[in-house]
Amino acid sequence: MASDAGQQHPLGIYYKVWGLLFVVSLFSYLVDYFQVEGAMRWTLVLIFMVIKAGFIIAIFMHVVWERMALVFTILGPPVVLLLLIGFMAVEGNYTEEARFTYMGHDRDAVALTPSDLHGGGHGEEEAH
């Protein structure tokens, strides 16, 4: 595919991916809007995230049309980051549990929201 004219592809595919990114972003916003919680929230948000990231990398950044030598250089090294994420998740889990179990931290603490602090419909005067 790659010729000496560089990465040149029909505009149609860009329009399609562009539209898709809008739709998928809307979906991930709706997950929050309709307050989907728990495992379903994680699943949906992560699926939409992977779809968006995949299409940006593959089409907009042309990786799907690059030669494999470059593709592996780009996608190979970040794979080790999965190891870092795994290690830190295990470590984080342990630390949190230790703080609950041995340091008496409160398991049932609840976060405050802007409306708790300022009363009902807040912030309109600054928002305009």
Add this chain to the structure above:
Amino acid sequence: MSEAAVADKAAHGMKGMVDDWSADKQAYHVPWGKAMMWLFLVSDTFIFTCFLVGYLNVRMTTTDPWPLQSEIFALSFGGDPIPLILIAIMTFVLITSSGTMAMAVNYGYRKDKNTTFWLICATALFGAMFVGMQVFEWSKLIFDEGVRPWGNPFGAAQFGSIFFMVTGFHGLHVSIGVIYLLWVALRVKRGYYDDKGYEIVEIAGLYWHFVDLVWVFIFAFFYLL
């Protein structure tokens, strides 16, 4: 024989990769600027991942409740606050800019200088809009809500430090990208790339799409989860 002609004759797929790396010759059949941009982006991936992994660890270990992003980033247009609406608009602005950038790359290779110029300018404009909204978001959190890097009235103190560090570093990337794009746009208009070739638009585009890509992850992990 030109580099591109060599690349066209060479084997593809796995065999192509082995050939490219095992022979005593150039491994990447792309302009050097593009290879260097990719290496920079890979290194930048590591930086942003370190930030997000730091966030993951801090969020897991803190026993204070994590502030509810949905409500903190809500915005009211006269009526009841709409949850997370500002961030949603910022996301759409950045995606729009990604689309105009992809088209700029396309028109650049057609040597349509005028269209390329305006498409890059549109991209930079959307980028500037994004940064403007981020300034609004920051000032709202700092002045109205009293969020600081060392604490906030809602819950876990780390919320502020993660917020300012991650969105700040991303905003810095967008700001630098806007300047970079305007610089490339001016040179396109002046015909600076007529002889050199229009790969530079694609290279600038790679940077811009990367900034959008990072936002995809920040949007998911920091704002939605």
